[in-house]
Amino acid sequence: xxxxxxxxxxxxxxxxxxxxxxxxxxxxxxxxxxxxxxxxxxxxxxxxxxxxxxxxxxxxxxxxxxxxxxxxxxxxxxxxxxxxxxxxxxxxxxxxxxxxxxxxxxxxxxxxxxxxxxxxxxxxxxxxxxxxxxxxxxxxxxxxxxxxxxxxxxxxxxxxxxxxxxxxxxxxxxxxxxxxxxxxxxxxxxxxxxxxxxxxxxxxxxxxxxxxxxxxxxxxxxxxxxxxxxxxxxxxxxxxxxxxxxxxxxxxxxxxxxxxxxxxxxxxxxxxxxxxxxxxxxxxxxxxxxxxxxxxxxxxxxxxxxxxxxxxxxxxxxxxxxxxxxxxxxxxxxxxxxxxxxxxxxxxxxxxxxxxxxxxxxxxxxxxxxxxxxxxxxxxxxxxxxxxxxxxxxxxxxxxxxxxxxxxxxxxxxxxxxxxxxxxxxxxxxxxxxxxxxxxxxxxxxxxxxxxxxxxxxxxxxxxxxxxxxxxxxxxxxxx
Numbered sequence: 001x002x003x004x005x006x007x008x009x010x011x012x013x014x015x016x017x018x019x020x021x022x023x024x025x026x027x028x029x030x031x032x033x034x035x036x037x038x039x040x041x042x043x044x045x046x047x048x049x050x051x052x053x054x055x056x057x058x059x060x061x062x063x064x065x066x067x068x069x070x071x072x073x074x075x076x077x078x079x080x081x082x083x084x085x086x087x088x089x090x091x092x093x094x095x096x097x098x099x100x101x102x103x104x105x106x107x108x109x110x111x112x113x114x115x116x117x118x119x120x121x122x123x124x125x126x127x128x129x130x131x132x133x134x135x136x137x138x139x140x141x142x143x144x145x146x147x148x149x150x151x152x153x154x155x156x157x158x159x160x161x162x163x164x165x166x167x168x169x170x171x172x173x174x175x176x177x178x179x180x181x182x183x184x185x186x187x188x189x190x191x192x193x194x195x196x197x198x199x200x201x202x203x204x205x206x207x208x209x210x211x212x213x214x215x216x217x218x219x220x221x222x223x224x225x226x227x228x229x230x231x232x233x234x235x236x237x238x239x240x241x242x243x244x245x246x247x248x249x250x251x252x253x254x255x256x257x258x259x260x261x262x263x264x265x266x267x268x269x270x271x272x273x274x275x276x277x278x279x280x281x282x283x284x285x286x287x288x289x290x291x292x293x294x295x296x297x298x299x300x301x302x303x304x305x306x307x308x309x310x311x312x313x314x315x316x317x318x319x320x321x322x323x324x325x326x327x328x329x330x331x332x333x334x335x336x337x338x339x340x341x342x343x344x345x346x347x348x349x350x351x352x353x354x355x356x357x358x359x360x361x362x363x364x365x366x367x368x369x370x371x372x373x374x375x376x377x378x379x380x381x382x383x384x385x386x387x388x389x390x391x392x393x394x395x396x397x398x399x400x401x402x403x404x405x406x407x408x409x410x411x412x413x414x415x416x417x418x419x420x421x422x423x424x425x426x427x428x429x430x431x432x433x434x435x436x437x438x439x440x441x442x443x444x445x446x447x448x449x450x451x452x453x454x455x456x457x458x459x460x461x462x463x464x465x466x467x468x469x470x471x472x473x474x475x476x477x478x479x480x
Contacts, residue, residue, distance in 0.1 A: 027372050033372065057078065088136045182205035251267045262278065283304055288300070300334060380415060395479075427446070
C-alpha cells in the first residue's frame with residue numbers, strides 16, 4: 001500500500017534544532033489515494049508531487065508553487081492502479097519519469113516525463129500476477145535503470161521480478177524471476193548491502209502468521225540469491241535502505257503496520273544485518289529518511305493512522321493519526337517519536353523542500369479524506385497546535401471568541417520576529433514582541449469577524465529568523 005521513499009540526507013542551512021512540522025496546506029486529490037512521490041517535474045526549481053489513486057484509476061500531478069501550495073492537478077489514466085508509485089529518470093533525458101503498478105491485471109505502467117510537468121501516454125509491461133510493490137535500480141550493471149516488483153499471487157509465483165531497462169524508457173520482456181521461499185511478499189528496497197558493485201534487495205514477507213525481512217543478494221544480471229532472514233511483524237508495508245549511522249554501510253528501516261512501530265536493522269556491510277530494534281509508533285504505514293533538523297544525521301519519518309479511525313464510540317483514549325519524527329542520534333539509534341497530528345488516515349509520505357526555505361517538509365495522502373496534506377518544517381519555531389485554526393460558524397457582523405496558538409523557540413539563541421500580521425476577516429494579538437528567548441514561548445490570539453455570509457479563509461503570517469520564508473498559520477471559518 002505505501003511507497004518506499006528513496007532515502008537520502010537533505011541537509012539544511014538552518015541552525016540544528018528539534019524538527020517542527022505544521023500542517024499548512026491540503027488539497028483534494030483522487031479517490032482513495034494510495035501513494036505519493038516528489039520530484040521537480042518541470043525544472044522550475046520547485047518541488048512537485050504525483051499521487052496515485054485507486055478508485056479513480058489515475059495518477060495526478062500537482063506542480064508546486066514554491067510556497068508549500070500546489071496548482072490544480074493534471075490527471076493521467078493508468079488503468080486500475082493498485083500499487084505504489086516510483087520516480088526516476090528512466091531514459092537519460094534529465095526528466096523525472098513515473099512507474100506504477102496494476103495488481104489485478106498484472107502489469108507495470110511507465111509514464112515518461114516531458115520535462116514541462118506533463119507526461120507521455122502510459123506504456124504497460126507484464127509482470128507475474130499480483131505486483132504489489134516497486135523499486136528502481138540498475139540491477140544488471142549496464143548503466144540503465146530497471147524495475148523490480150514483488151509479486152503476491154502463487155500462480156505463477158511468490159517472487160521478485162525485474163524488468164531490465166533498455167535506457168530509452170522501454171523495458172525487456174519477459175522479466176527476470178527470483179523465487180521466494182515465503183508467501184505474500186510486500187515491500188522491497190534496493191541497496192548495496194555487501195559492499196560490492198551489485199545491487200541487492202530487502203523484501204518484507206508474511207509467512208503463515210509471522211513476518212520477516214528476506215535479503216536477496218544481487219548476482220549482477222537482474223537475478224538474486226537468497227540471503228539471511230530477520231523477524232518482523234506481519235503486514236510490514238514499507239521498507240527503506242539508507243546509511244543511518246554514517247559508517248558507509250547500508251541499514252534498513254521497516255514500518256510494521258501490523259506490529260509495534262518502526263524496526264531498524266543495522267547493516268554489517270557483508271550482506272547481513274543486526275537483529276531488528278523497534279521504535280514505538282502505532283500502526284505505521286510508511287517510513288522515509290531525511291535530515292529533518294539540520295544536524296547532518298538522518299532521521300526517520302513515518303505515517304500512522306493511529307487508533308482513531310477504527311475506534312468505536314465510548315472506546316476511551318485513542319491515539320491520533322499523524323506523522324511521527326524519530327530524530328537520529330548518529331549511531332543508528334533514534335529518539336522517541338514526536339507525533340504531529342494530521343487528518344484521519346495518512347498513508348504514504350514523501351519529503352522535499354516545498355517552500356524554498358532549505359528545510360525538508362513532508363507530504364502525505366489520506367485514504368479516508370481523499371486529500372493531500374503538506375506539513376512544513378518550521379525549524380526552531382514550534383507551534384501548538386500544529387494544525388490550522390478552524391472557527392465555528394459565526395454570525396456576520398460579530399466577532400468570535402479567540403483561539404490561541406503557542407509559539408515556542410526550541411533553538412539555542414533568540415528567535416527574532418520582524419513582522420506578524422493577520423489576513424482575511426481575522427484579527428490577531430500577540431505576546432511575542434520582537435523576539436522570543438531560547439526555550440521561551442509566547443501566545444498568538446486570533447479572532448474571526450465575518451463581514452458577510454459564506455466560507456472565509458485567512459492566515460497569520462510571521463516573518464522570523466527561524467526560516468528564510470514566512471511562517472504561516474492557516475485560518476478558516478464560516479459566516480452565517
